[in-house]
Amino acid sequence: MDVAKLAGVSHQTVSRVLNDHPNVTEQTRLRVRAAIAELGYRPNRAARALATGKSQVIGVVAQNSTLYGPASTLAALAQAATGSGFTISVESVRTLERAPMHAAVSRHLDQRVAGLVVIAPVDSANEVLDQIPSDIPLVCIDGDPQRSTELVTVDQEAGGYAATRHLLDKGHKTVWHVSGPEDWFDSRGRVAGWKRALAEAGAEIPPVMAADWSAAAGYHAGQVIARMKEITAVFAANDHLALGALRAFHEHGRRVPEDISIVGFDDVPEAEFYIPPLTTVRPDFEAVAAATLELLHDQIVSGTTEGQRRVIAPTLITRQSVSAPRKRR
Numbered sequence: 001m002d003v004a005k006l007a008g009v010s011h012q013t014v015s016r017v018l019n020d021h022p023n024v025t026e027q028t029r030l031r032v033r034a035a036i037a038e039l040g041y042r043p044n045r046a047a048r049a050l051a052t053g054k055s056q057v058i059g060v061v062a063q064n065s066t067l068y069g070p071a072s073t074l075a076a077l078a079q080a081a082t083g084s085g086f087t088i089s090v091e092s093v094r095t096l097e098r099a100p101m102h103a104a105v106s107r108h109l110d111q112r113v114a115g116l117v118v119i120a121p122v123d124s125a126n127e128v129l130d131q132i133p134s135d136i137p138l139v140c141i142d143g144d145p146q147r148s149t150e151l152v153t154v155d156q157e158a159g160g161y162a163a164t165r166h167l168l169d170k171g172h173k174t175v176w177h178v179s180g181p182e183d184w185f186d187s188r189g190r191v192a193g194w195k196r197a198l199a200e201a202g203a204e205i206p207p208v209m210a211a212d213w214s215a216a217a218g219y220h221a222g223q224v225i226a227r228m229k230e231i232t233a234v235f236a237a238n239d240h241l242a243l244g245a246l247r248a249f250h251e252h253g254r255r256v257p258e259d260i261s262i263v264g265f266d267d268v269p270e271a272e273f274y275i276p277p278l279t280t281v282r283p284d285f286e287a288v289a290a291a292t293l294e295l296l297h298d299q300i301v302s303g304t305t306e307g308q309r310r311v312i313a314p315t316l317i318t319r320q321s322v323s324a325p326r327k328r329r
Contacts, residue, residue: 007035057087058296059108061101062119064092067213068238068268069186069283070119073141076289077117084293089113096120101128109136115296117141123183137299139292142186150299151309152292156186159281159314160193163235163263165201166279166316171324172233172261174203178221178245180213180237190237190265211241218244225260226252232260232325239264239271239280242321246274257323267317277319287312 004014009028017024017032024032058081062074074090081088089111091104101118105128108116115137120129125140129149132138139150167175177194180187191208198205209224211217218236222245225231236242242264246256254260256276264271267282291310298308 003032003035003039006039007032056085056114056300057089057111058115058117058293059105059111059113060088060090060117060119061104061108062090062092063096064094068240068266069142069285070121072283072285073119073288076285077292080286080289080293084297086114086293086297096122097124098127101125102131105132109133115139115300117292117296118143120144121184121186122181123185137296139296139299141288141292144185145189145309148307150295150307152288152295153309153311154186154283154288155311155313156189157193157196159265159283159316160190160235161197162193162314162316163190163265163279163281164194164197166318167233167235167261167263167322168197168201168203170233170261170322173325174198174206175233175235176206176209176225176231178209178211178218178225178234178236178241180211180241182210187237190235194235211237213238213240215240215244215247218242219248221245222248223252225249226254233322234260234262236262236264239266239268239274239278242278242280243274246278246321257321258326261322261325263322271317272319274321276321279319279322280317282315282317284312284314 004010009032013024013028014032017029060077063070065071078088091107093100093104116132117139118125118129119141120143126144129140139152142153143149143151164175175198177191179191195205209221211221218241225234225245226249234245236245242262245262249256249260256262264278264280267280271278271280291312295308
């Protein structure tokens with residue numbers, strides 16, 4: 001049953017109500033809105049935006065975070081939208097949990113956005129994504145690689161592999177890993193790349209040192225690592241973890257890179273000014289943003305989604321925090 005039939009009006013009247021046309025009586029308006037609520041109807045806003053020729057507003061849902069990766073992705077999206085004809089509207093959420101994310105998505109849908117971009121790097125985002133109407137063009141950034149949703153992501157596994165392979169190629173027998181949170185897809189991808197590089201080299205795979213993304217967590221992990229004199233190489237899941245570890249190594253008299261080498265991930269602007277300058281993996285946030293808007297535009301134009309995905313390769317940036325292990329006497 002459609003809205004017009006349930007409300008006892010014509011399809012033209014439903015359209016007038018949806019577009020806030022003044023030529024509708026209040027009683028009819030209330031009847032149509034009641035039918036919409038009962039049926040859970042959402043109009044195809046993307047098609048309407050194209051038909052009216054109005055500026056296309058893209059709704060973005062992202063965590064209100066100072067973490068470098070998500071913040072850089074959001075900034076790159078805003079920059080890419082400037083010359084694309086899109087306007088970006090951002091709904092920031094305090095946490096990436098179901099309730100705040102669902103509310104943010106609903107606010108965008110109520111504003112009749114032409115499409116949605118959800119920066120969804122954690123498990124908890126999946127339940128919300130499942131509830132987004134199928135007629136809404138949608139692209140996830142750094143989301144679950146197992147989902148059929150259109151996805152743009154940095155190749156986290158390739159980055160973890162490159163960081164670990166670089167340390168092994170310098171002559172280190174194995175590499176320890178300080179990981180990010182277990183519920184982040186980014187973190188799990190970097191762990192997978194680290195493990196793959198070690199397995200291919202026939203190297204021992206140490207236990208993962210689970211942490212969050214903070215320098216404080218890196219410092220606490222570094223305190224443990226610094227006491228284990230046999231450890232000569234560390235891959236930290238982001239540059240802030242590496243920064244904390246560097247301080248712990250310094251406090252314990254472990255020189256970098258003479259006694260222990262370390263590689264980070266993200267290439268934060270400060271990384272080249274660490275002591276020593278940090279070898280790290282650089283994601284291409286601009287390429288992520290461009291691919292996201294391209295996929296979203298294709299959905300808006302075609303009105304269909306094919307579960308396309310774009311995986312953006314990161315780049316290893318070599319600096320002075322890595323060297324060959326010192327020969328033991």
